[in-house]
Amino acid sequence: MKRKFPWHIAVFLAPAFLIYAVFSAYPLVDTLRLSFFTTADSGAQTWAGLLNYRSLLLDPSWSEGFWGAMRNNCKFFLVHMCIQNPLGLLLAALLSMRGVKFAKAYQTAIFLPTLLSVVIIGFIWQLILSPLWGVSEKMMGWVHLQDFFAPWLGQEETALYTLSLMSVWQFVGIPMMLIYAALIAIPDDIIEAAYVEGASSWRIFWTIRVPLILPTLGLTTILTFVGNFNAFDLIYSVKGALAGPNFSTDILGTYFYRAFFGYQSQIGSPTMGAAVATLMFLVILLGVGVYFYFIQRKLQRFSF
Amino acid sequence: MAQNKASRWASAGFTQVILAGYTLLALFPIALILINSLKSRAGIFDDPLALPNSDTFSLIGFQKVLHESHFTLYFGNSLTVTITSLVLILLFGAMAAWALSEYKFKGSRILALFFAFGIMVPIRLGTVSILKLMVSLQLVNTLTALVLVYVAQGLPLAIMILSEFMQQIPKELKEAARCDGVGEFKIFFQVILPLIRPAVATVAVFTMVPIWNDLWFPLILAPGDETKTVTLGVQQFIGQYVTNWNAVLASLTLAVLPVLIMYVFFSRQLIRGITAGAVK
Numbered sequence: 001m002k003r004k005f006p007w008h009i010a011v012f013l014a015p016a017f018l019i020y021a022v023f024s025a026y027p028l029v030d031t032l033r034l035s036f037f038t039t040a041d042s043g044a045q046t047w048a049g050l051l052n053y054r055s056l057l058l059d060p061s062w063s064e065g066f067w068g069a070m071r072n073n074c075k076f077f078l079v080h081m082c083i084q085n086p087l088g089l090l091l092a093a094l095l096s097m098r099g100v101k102f103a104k105a106y107q108t109a110i111f112l113p114t115l116l117s118v119v120i121i122g123f124i125w126q127l128i129l130s131p132l133w134g135v136s137e138k139m140m141g142w143v144h145l146q147d148f149f150a151p152w153l154g155q156e157e158t159a160l161y162t163l164s165l166m167s168v169w170q171f172v173g174i175p176m177m178l179i180y181a182a183l184i185a186i187p188d189d190i191i192e193a194a195y196v197e198g199a200s201s202w203r204i205f206w207t208i209r210v211p212l213i214l215p216t217l218g219l220t221t222i223l224t225f226v227g228n229f230n231a232f233d234l235i236y237s238v239k240g241a242l243a244g245p246n247f248s249t250d251i252l253g254t255y256f257y258r259a260f261f262g263y264q265s266q267i268g269s270p271t272m273g274a275a276v277a278t279l280m281f282l283v284i285l286l287g288v289g290v291y292f293y294f295i296q297r298k299l300q301r302f303s304f
Numbered sequence: 305m306a307q308n309k310a311s312r313w314a315s316a317g318f319t320q321v322i323l324a325g326y327t328l329l330a331l332f333p334i335a336l337i338l339i340n341s342l343k344s345r346a347g348i349f350d351d352p353l354a355l356p357n358s359d360t361f362s363l364i365g366f367q368k369v370l371h372e373s374h375f376t377l378y379f380g381n382s383l384t385v386t387i388t389s390l391v392l393i394l395l396f397g398a399m400a401a402w403a404l405s406e407y408k409f410k411g412s413r414i415l416a417l418f419f420a421f422g423i424m425v426p427i428r429l430g431t432v433s434i435l436k437l438m439v440s441l442q443l444v445n446t447l448t449a450l451v452l453v454y455v456a457q458g459l460p461l462a463i464m465i466l467s468e469f470m471q472q473i474p475k476e477l478k479e480a481a482r483c484d485g486v487g488e489f490k491i492f493f494q495v496i497l498p499l500i501r502p503a504v505a506t507v508a509v510f511t512m513v514p515i516w517n518d519l520w521f522p523l524i525l526a527p528g529d530e531t532k533t534v535t536l537g538v539q540q541f542i543g544q545y546v547t548n549w550n551a552v553l554a555s556l557t558l559a560v561l562p563v564l565i566m567y568v569f570f571s572r573q574l575i576r577g578i579t580a581g582a583v584k
Contacts, residue, residue, distance in 0.1 A: 117535045
């Protein structure tokens, strides 16, 4: 008997496959390809091999900006790792304790900012930190700290950290929720057994609960990594494409935007933009690779 | 025993102080904006932390935003883009998820991997080529361009979550339908789709938020006045009116409100979605 071609499978798959292939997979591959070309003044594109990468990594007129953005992006990520995720863990641990009053309400409220546009969050904090409005200064005055107030967003040394903290404030709900879900999934009898043995809550937390949720902690790390190295909106809406003051808040996303579209006197170049995007792609791929090949594999071995 | 009770009280108190304190920190900035958007200019500056009263209450900011900007137009654009993308992601995503989880065919594993790749790699990195493609398709400054990109962006996660869910549908159900001679399309639309409704709702909320909030693609693909979305509109409006605090606060409020309202309705669904693995 001759098998009929399974038309229904093709029909089910076609729309998703076509749209995804044309508007996601193909552009990614084409961007990799474009990064090996160079754009002439006339707009014509010619093969250039690794020239764009050499410029980005070595030629000071490009590389200073690129490495600056890379350094800032690493700091941005470190602030998230050192503050956002531990804070998320603390909140989740408190929420998952038994008999905490209003736990659901706290959860809902703390998760709320993650749903708002980064643009809005950026402006809200800009207003709050504005010396013109004086809200922060006034509130610091309540605890007699007004002398320490400074225009944090406007100073080179503090602007990047201030923006990072704004982002931490917005997104702490995500690690909190993921870790909370992992914590309440731990079977009660394991914890009960430890209590019966006389272990303190503190000890149970660090020696039983945290090791059991390591896969979730790994997942929040990689999610933070991908999100941070792909960030753009917050810096752009608060500081513009120039990521001032003096590029001190420039991260890869804003650098990519400038390389692609240009700024002030520098003309943008699609091929240079493609090269920056490809380097961002490699950074993200490296992060994801490290996660899958070292962390997740190790964790699985650990849990069996 | 008494000591034990006291220490338990102390620890519960400590927990409440931290959680309530952080909740205050999370809500305070949003509340501050909402409160001040209802005040006159003098009210905003004299006492930012006070609630509006009969002296300071004013809707001048909202009047300015609604009359002098195309806020309602942008709002409509955002709504169109978000809803169209959402419907297409859910429909096409469910169809593909069904094909991948139900039928065994050559290359199904590779295809699943192909889709899964999109979960980790941000579509934003392909922007250079996406713009080139949209220019050649003459789709720049259309909402269609945005919809296409968002659908491509949303499909991988939708397919992953929905196929996981579809695998849990009992085999007997499908076999019974097939024995009765029901066609494959009918099985999908009349048996499977209604069954996966809860999962669809979860995917919908997850997909909706990033689309509604996106700044990057509207900025690059559809910055024209006719096609701006709310996020882009607010971004540019605020840039122009930095000195008009009433208008700035009002436009921030108008941008926050729809999300707040949605969250009031969907927060349980959303939270359940995130914690799904645990509560199952």
